[in-house]
Amino acid sequence: MSKGLYPIRTISSMTGVNPVTLRAWERRYGLIRPERTPKGHRLYTERDIDRIKQILVLLDRGIPISQARQVLDAHEPTTPEPHTGAGTTEADEDVWSGFLTHMRTAASVYDDQTLDEVLDEALSLFPAIQVQRRLLAPLHRRLAAAESADDRAVHAFLLGWLRTVLSTRLHHRSRRATGPRLLIASQDTPGDDIPLLLLALEAIERGYRTLLLAGSVSGEALSAAARDSGPEGLLLWSEQHAPPGGVSAPAVPEGLPVFLAGAAAQWRLNATNTTALEGDTAQMLDGVDARYRGCHTV
Amino acid sequence: MSKGLYPIRTISSMTGVNPVTLRAWERRYGLIRPERTPKGHRLYTERDIDRIKQILVLLDRGIPISQARQVLDAHEPTTPEPHTGAGTTEADEDVWSGFLTHMRTAASVYDDQTLDEVLDEALSLFPAIQVQRRLLAPLHRRLAAAESADDRAVHAFLLGWLRTVLSTRLHHRSRRATGPRLLIASQDTPGDDIPLLLLALEAIERGYRTLLLAGSVSGEALSAAARDSGPEGLLLWSEQHAPPGGVSAPAVPEGLPVFLAGAAAQWRLNATNTTALEGDTAQMLDGVDARYRGCHTV
DNA sequence: ATAAAGTGATACAATAGCTGTACAATCGGC
DNA sequence: GCCGATTGTACAGCTATTGTATCACTTTAT
Numbered sequence: 001m002s003k004g005l006y007p008i009r010t011i012s013s014m015t016g017v018n019p020v021t022l023r024a025w026e027r028r029y030g031l032i033r034p035e036r037t038p039k040g041h042r043l044y045t046e047r048d049i050d051r052i053k054q055i056l057v058l059l060d061r062g063i064p065i066s067q068a069r070q071v072l073d074a075h076e077p078t079t080p081e082p083h084t085g086a087g088t089t090e091a092d093e094d095v096w097s098g099f100l101t102h103m104r105t106a107a108s109v110y111d112d113q114t115l116d117e118v119l120d121e122a123l124s125l126f127p128a129i130q131v132q133r134r135l136l137a138p139l140h141r142r143l144a145a146a147e148s149a150d151d152r153a154v155h156a157f158l159l160g161w162l163r164t165v166l167s168t169r170l171h172h173r174s175r176r177a178t179g180p181r182l183l184i185a186s187q188d189t190p191g192d193d194i195p196l197l198l199l200a201l202e203a204i205e206r207g208y209r210t211l212l213l214a215g216s217v218s219g220e221a222l223s224a225a226a227r228d229s230g231p232e233g234l235l236l237w238s239e240q241h242a243p244p245g246g247v248s249a250p251a252v253p254e255g256l257p258v259f260l261a262g263a264a265a266q267w268r269l270n271a272t273n274t275t276a277l278e279g280d281t282a283q284m285l286d287g288v289d290a291r292y293r294g295c296h297t298v
Numbered sequence: 299m300s301k302g303l304y305p306i307r308t309i310s311s312m313t314g315v316n317p318v319t320l321r322a323w324e325r326r327y328g329l330i331r332p333e334r335t336p337k338g339h340r341l342y343t344e345r346d347i348d349r350i351k352q353i354l355v356l357l358d359r360g361i362p363i364s365q366a367r368q369v370l371d372a373h374e375p376t377t378p379e380p381h382t383g384a385g386t387t388e389a390d391e392d393v394w395s396g397f398l399t400h401m402r403t404a405a406s407v408y409d410d411q412t413l414d415e416v417l418d419e420a421l422s423l424f425p426a427i428q429v430q431r432r433l434l435a436p437l438h439r440r441l442a443a444a445e446s447a448d449d450r451a452v453h454a455f456l457l458g459w460l461r462t463v464l465s466t467r468l469h470h471r472s473r474r475a476t477g478p479r480l481l482i483a484s485q486d487t488p489g490d491d492i493p494l495l496l497l498a499l500e501a502i503e504r505g506y507r508t509l510l511l512a513g514s515v516s517g518e519a520l521s522a523a524a525r526d527s528g529p530e531g532l533l534l535w536s537e538q539h540a541p542p543g544g545v546s547a548p549a550v551p552e553g554l555p556v557f558l559a560g561a562a563a564q565w566r567l568n569a570t571n572t573t574a575l576e577g578d579t580a581q582m583l584d585g586v587d588a589r590y591r592g593c594h595t596v
Numbered sequence: 597a598t599a600a601a602g603t604g605a606t607a608c609a610a611t612a613g614c615t616g617t618a619c620a621a622t623c624g625g626c
Numbered sequence: 627g628c629c630g631a632t633t634g635t636a637c638a639g640c641t642a643t644t645g646t647a648t649c650a651c652t653t654t655a656t
Binding site for chain 2 (some may be wrong): 004005006007009010013014037038043108109110112113148149150152153154156157159160163164165167168170171174175211212213214215217218220221222223224225228229
Binding site for chain 2 (some may be wrong): 601602603604605
């Protein structure tokens with residue numbers, strides 16, 4: 001598998017789709033979102049090419065381009081053979097649990113090559129956000145509660161792998177976001193920052209620009225960062241059941257919205273402008289979205 | 299002189315690439331960095347010719363010249379460049395300290411975009427191993443001793459960025475290695491695993507296959523990993539001044555060489571087959587090399 | 597010694613890319 | 627047939643990329 005980064009002209013000649021059209025698809029439907037060079041030129045990967053070819057198949061079947069995204073996201077399989085275009089959700093469940101089992105097996109023998117391969121396969125079949133929610137997040141949850149020494153070793157290994165994979169994605173994606181700037185920080189002892197990474201990735205998917213401060217960040221340090229990095233929101237994650245500095249939020253610039261996630265959502269703070277986020281990653285981000293709706297283009 | 303060294307005109311006629319263009323590629327993208335005569339004339343090796351031919355293939359595939367480096371780097375795991383110490387000039391020193399200042403400034407305003415850009419520039423001028431040793435490692439050292447709240451916040455930010463950058467490199471490179479398998483682990487509280495990442499990267503550069511267990515790994519978990527992942531060496535990093543489990547090394551399979559690095563190098567263990575590693579990252583790996591010399595192809 | 601070739605720096609032109617707006621063809625519903 | 631929505635494409639006004647030309651020197655080789 002040769003990993004290349006192709007400019008739009010190459011993609012156009014390989015797929016037969018006019019560059020203008022490719023840009024229109026991206027702008028209007030977000031169908032393919034290639035990476036960008038620092039100056040904004042699009043860089044497509046092989047995966048994008050596959051996706052475009054899938055889209056062409058859909059168009060050929062008479063599916064309007066505006067629907068293509070939903071069809072793709074709902075996992076119209078790569079093998080375009082399904083007699084029913086309807087929801088193959090049961091089959092999907094099997095696919096996910098297959099992936100999950102495969103990955104857990106690979107992890108238990110410390111085989112990161114296989115982990116990579118399974119992830120690649122999942123990403124070629126499903127949109128990234130689904131893979132995060134339905135494969136990586138459950139994978140992490142499953143091993144976080146490790147008991148035996150064996151499991152804890154596997155957990156440490158998997159944590160490293162997950163962190164690498166997720167932070168690489170974060171790094172790549174974060175360049176082109178344009179929405180409100182969110183400072184995402186954790187105040188716990190570091191060690192397992194995967195939930196934070198998943199949260200940040202979800203935020204990026206929704207257009208936020210994120211700045212991640214994982215690990216243990218003291219209240220003062222957090223205040224300094226909130227002052228100097230000029231965020232438009234502060235998302236604080238903690239699994240502590242009480243705020244470390246008593247009942248007051250960290251000192252933040254006037255008017256900066258603060259979101260509390262994890263166990264921190266239970267904190268009773270007498271601060272205004274503070275929102276508690278509950279539920280899973282997606283629901284938390286819904287809460288953030290609600291705060292900015294109408295004020296910013298997300 | 300088994301290897302030929304050719305001047306630029308020869309390379310140009312052999313590959314069909316205009317000398318001016320070759321110079322531009324070198325200046326703009328650091329694509330090929332030939333040796334130089336004392337007076338500065340370029341001397342290309344056969345390997346450079348191969349590389350140029352690969353580049354021509356990439357161009358033919360439609361990959362823009364500005365992306366060729368990334369693609370090549372992703373494919374060719376290691377460019378062994380052992381002659382390091384000799385060519386260090388005063389001008390180089392200035393360049394490095396310029397990079398360092400630039401990065402520290404960028405970090406202090408939480409500007410990861412600029413961090414990326416400076417890193418790209420450094421990587422276009424120097425081999426990766428040099429960049430690790432002379433830019434990333436010092437950058438990390440400089441901020442690890444942060445005192446003020448401001449500095450600690452910046453440190454947390456930089457730590458995240460460094461971790462992402464380093465682990466991405468590690469992830470990419472580790473696929474091709476074929477040497478002895480090293481299990482690299484830390485037994486400290488997690489938080490700052492950058493030294494471990496730097497160590498693992500250096501190991502990869504030298505051809506080892508590495509398996510990294512960062513974060514706090516208990517002795518039992520470590521034993522389990524050492525048993526199940528089938529390593530040919532165990533490199534243990536710790537900043538604790540005494541081994542957590544008393545004076546015995548973690549139970550490892552019979553005959554498995556164990557290396558101790560960091561403060562752990564001072565541990566007095568009554569175990570055989572144990573080597574203490576001192577000095578900087580490169581010196582530590584020299585110690586590991588010595589252990590395997592003649593037994594394996596590194 | 598003199599010509600040929602190399603060096604960095606700067607500049608330039610041709611091509612290609614970006615965003616945003618506009619427009620025309622097409623399609624489904626009434 | 628009419629109307630609005632959909633969708634591919636065109637164009638304008640910029641910016642970016644990239645191969646090459648040129649200049650003023652320096653180095654090398656005959």
